[in-house]
Amino acid sequence: MEKLKRGGQPSPPATIRLPSRVAYFDHNATTPVAPDVLAALLPVLAESYGNASSIHQHGQRAKQLLESARRQLADRLGCSPKELVFTSGGTESNNLALAGPHRHVITSSLEHPAVAQPLAHHANLTVLPPNAEGLITPEALRAALRPDTDLVSIMHANNELGCLQPIAELAAVAHHAGALFHSDGVQVPGRLPLNLTALGVDLYSLSGHKMYAPKGVGALYVRQGVQLHPQLYGGRHESGRRAGTENIPGIVALGTAAARPLTDLSALRDRLEAGLLAAIPHAIVNCAAAPRLPNTTNIRFAGLEGEALVIGLDLRGFSVSSGAACSSGAVEPSPALLAIGLTREQAKSCIRFSLGESNTADEVDALIAATIAAIAHLRKLSPTYV
Amino acid sequence: MSNGLIAVAMSGGVDSSAVAALLKKEGQPIVGMTMQLWNQRRLPELSTETSGGRCCSIDDVYDARYVSQFLGIPYYVVNFEDQFEQHVVRPFVDDYLNGRTPIPCTLCNNFIKFETFLEMASGIGAEKIATGHYARVSFDEPTGRYQLRRAVDSTKDQTYFLLGLTQAQLSKTLFPLGHMLKTETRELAREAGLPVAEKQDSQEICFVPNGDYAAFIAAYAAEQGIALPESGGDIVSQTGEVLGRHAGFHNYTVGQRRGLGVAAAEPLYVIATEPASNRVTVGSPADLLTTRLSIRDMNWISIAAPDEPIRAQVRIRNRHIPAPATLTLRDGLVEVEFDQPQRAVTPGQGAAVYDGDLVLGGGWIA
Numbered sequence: 001m002e003k004l005k006r007g008g009q010p011s012p013p014a015t016i017r018l019p020s021r022v023a024y025f026d027h028n029a030t031t032p033v034a035p036d037v038l039a040a041l042l043p044v045l046a047e048s049y050g051n052a053s054s055i056h057q058h059g060q061r062a063k064q065l066l067e068s069a070r071r072q073l074a075d076r077l078g079c080s081p082k083e084l085v086f087t088s089g090g091t092e093s094n095n096l097a098l099a100g101p102h103r104h105v106i107t108s109s110l111e112h113p114a115v116a117q118p119l120a121h122h123a124n125l126t127v128l129p130p131n132a133e134g135l136i137t138p139e140a141l142r143a144a145l146r147p148d149t150d151l152v153s154i155m156h157a158n159n160e161l162g163c164l165q166p167i168a169e170l171a172a173v174a175h176h177a178g179a180l181f182h183s184d185g186v187q188v189p190g191r192l193p194l195n196l197t198a199l200g201v202d203l204y205s206l207s208g209h210k211m212y213a214p215k216g217v218g219a220l221y222v223r224q225g226v227q228l229h230p231q232l233y234g235g236r237h238e239s240g241r242r243a244g245t246e247n248i249p250g251i252v253a254l255g256t257a258a259a260r261p262l263t264d265l266s267a268l269r270d271r272l273e274a275g276l277l278a279a280i281p282h283a284i285v286n287c288a289a290a291p292r293l294p295n296t297t298n299i300r301f302a303g304l305e306g307e308a309l310v311i312g313l314d315l316r317g318f319s320v321s322s323g324a325a326c327s328s329g330a331v332e333p334s335p336a337l338l339a340i341g342l343t344r345e346q347a348k349s350c351i352r353f354s355l356g357e358s359n360t361a362d363e364v365d366a367l368i369a370a371t372i373a374a375i376a377h378l379r380k381l382s383p384t385y386v
Numbered sequence: 387m388s389n390g391l392i393a394v395a396m397s398g399g400v401d402s403s404a405v406a407a408l409l410k411k412e413g414q415p416i417v418g419m420t421m422q423l424w425n426q427r428r429l430p431e432l433s434t435e436t437s438g439g440r441c442c443s444i445d446d447v448y449d450a451r452y453v454s455q456f457l458g459i460p461y462y463v464v465n466f467e468d469q470f471e472q473h474v475v476r477p478f479v480d481d482y483l484n485g486r487t488p489i490p491c492t493l494c495n496n497f498i499k500f501e502t503f504l505e506m507a508s509g510i511g512a513e514k515i516a517t518g519h520y521a522r523v524s525f526d527e528p529t530g531r532y533q534l535r536r537a538v539d540s541t542k543d544q545t546y547f548l549l550g551l552t553q554a555q556l557s558k559t560l561f562p563l564g565h566m567l568k569t570e571t572r573e574l575a576r577e578a579g580l581p582v583a584e585k586q587d588s589q590e591i592c593f594v595p596n597g598d599y600a601a602f603i604a605a606y607a608a609e610q611g612i613a614l615p616e617s618g619g620d621i622v623s624q625t626g627e628v629l630g631r632h633a634g635f636h637n638y639t640v641g642q643r644r645g646l647g648v649a650a651a652e653p654l655y656v657i658a659t660e661p662a663s664n665r666v667t668v669g670s671p672a673d674l675l676t677t678r679l680s681i682r683d684m685n686w687i688s689i690a691a692p693d694e695p696i697r698a699q700v701r702i703r704n705r706h707i708p709a710p711a712t713l714t715l716r717d718g719l720v721e722v723e724f725d726q727p728q729r730a731v732t733p734g735q736g737a738a739v740y741d742g743d744l745v746l747g748g749g750w751i752a
Contacts, residue, residue, distance in 0.1 A: 308509030330422035330465035
């Protein structure tokens with residue numbers, strides 16, 4: 001047992017290393033920067049260093065890049081370039097969209113902290129729970145509206161579950177009552193076609209690093225005529241709506257990413273789901289009956305400790321996720337999973353697999369095999385669930 | 387993944403960091419893991435400027451992560467907050483409110499570090515766990531038992547807190563520091579260049595800021611809606627004479643002298659706290675002395691439960707020098723009769739039974 005002789009001869013090298021080729025299945029946390037996006041970004045970073053507010057040629061070049069990117073993004077989103085404000089990312093877009101004064105606000109219990117927290121201290125806040133399928137229905141929203149409701153914020157696609165809310169219907173219900181409608185859409189533009197004008201939203205948040213652009217850039221769609229309450233005070237950048245010298249390399253990357261064709265990942269996702277469900281007893285897909293993002297599946301492996309599975313898969317070379325990271329890096333049960341009615345124990349046994357365009361069928365098959373092996377090991381240790 | 391993987395429980399302190407460095411140097415396959423046990427943002431009324439650097443603080447996780455990066459080992463933080471509250475915090479508060487003086491570190495070892503953590507480590511594919519405890523474990527061929535021994539560094543020996551370890555737990559546990567002096571651990575950490583080599587040792591119970599149990603219990607009880615006992619009651623002598631008033635019996639512990647607020651000719655000590663009558667009984671130092679105690683939930687470690695009375699030494703507090711006694715098993719309890727009277731035997735505290743260095747077992751003072 002205690003063979004740990006200090007200064008003794010070490011046994012043959014057995015140092016554990018994380019497998020060098022790690023297959024990445026956590027694209028809802030963040031996406032890699034796509035090669036063509038990187039190719040567009042690097043020369044801007046290296047050469048186009050002008051300040052877009054400057055009069056000279058350097059400044060004019062930067063301004064051209066800024067506005068080209070805005071047009072690319074507007075094309076992708078089905079809106080006018082004037083309706084887009086570049087920000088530092090999804091969190092800033094949400095904070096900017098939600099800044100009040102508001103008399104009564106309605107949101108959902110599915111929201112990411114970047115929406116839930118800016119609203120948390122609002123004096124008149126209604127938080128709508130989803131139904132068991134993870135959906136906020138137009139009827140539920142209608143019932144929660146009050147004469148003084150002036151803002152509704154419901155996320156488009158949930159990051160954990162992938163379930164898609166009926167945004168067009170919800171926005172119509174809000175408008176009928178005279179309220180503005182915001183949606184946190186960061187998970188959507190990289191995965192699904194989108195037309196914000198047709199969707200009928202007033203405000204829509206998005207983030208570069210969920211759609212193959214880098215971290216540190218995002219945008220807020222602001223329908224023409226909607227009044228914003230700027231959160232940063234400074235120069236009159238972005239038509240006075242967001243102060244701060246524009247992040248031209250990031251914005252170019254976001255525009256380039258917006259112009260890329262979408263990859264339909266539903267076949268790969270279905271392959272993963274089918275492979276896991278066929279081999280693993282007591283596995284249940286959360287929100288399986290709801291419309292979902294084509295790249296996401298969230299599966300509850302009853303009785304298992306999700307955290308152990310995530311670490312076990314990481315040590316086998318696969319990146320997946322479970323729950324919400326707290327400040328220490330430990331995992332807490334995801335609020336969205338609790339919101340659909342799971343207990344804390346059940347929520348802890350859920351794993352999110354989120355695919356991206358670089359994932360292959362071979363990787364999916366390897367992930368299925370590794371997950372089966374890891375779960376067999378875990379269930380052997382806790383015989384209740386054999 | 388049968389590769390002899392060892393999960394090192396890393397607190398961010400020098401001891402567990404030295405364990406990781408030692409095993410890494412030996413070429414053992416290791417993974418570093420930190421247990422997130424308590425949300426320091428809970429009970430905000432307790433937070434003080436000096437309460438940083440406690441167990442589970444972000445600073446400690448930072449340090450553990452830094453050491454893991456320095457050593458080039460995989461590292462994870464695992465969340466055991468629910469289990470820690472259920473098995474350690476809640477019983478700690480309940481014990482105090484029932485007139486007992488608990489030792490949460492032993493509960494944490496029994497239920498968290500050598501149970502939940504061991505399960506998690508097994509779950510991710512590790513075959514053993516290693517911790518920075520100062521204690522020694524070895525396998526004894528003749529008896530077929532894993533035996534626990536006091537650490538070589540008697541000033542750091544932590545076997546008192548390990549009295550609940552089972553054979554199954556010991557069979558999967560490494561205590562690489564059991565053979566080392568604390569000074570040697572520091573030296574090892576310095577030689578390895580660990581960023582925590584000079585970090586101070588933690589002292590208090592990790593989830594109780596500044597050792598203020600009463601404030602913690604009050605805050606936790608308020609959060610959980612637990613009714614605190616009546617705040618005031620009588621302080622009485624052993625003959626029942628009322629000597630003064632106390633401010634809630636849970637604020638007192640057996641053997642306590644200070645803070646009684648009772649004027650008397652000779653120094654008075656708390657002899658007992660009695661939840662039923664809401665009284666605190668005080669007496670002279672001689673009244674604190676007892677020669678007998680009973681151990682409940684006895685866990686035999688290095689020997690099987692003996693059929694006959696045995697001679698051994700019994701430790702009733704971490705700092706107590708194990709005292710010679712005769713032990714007899716009776717009705718599921720271990721009856722202990724000390725050769726010499728012992729001071730402040732406190733119900734709820736652990737009793738560890740030794741034969742010299744060997745830890746025979748331990749349980750709880752009934």
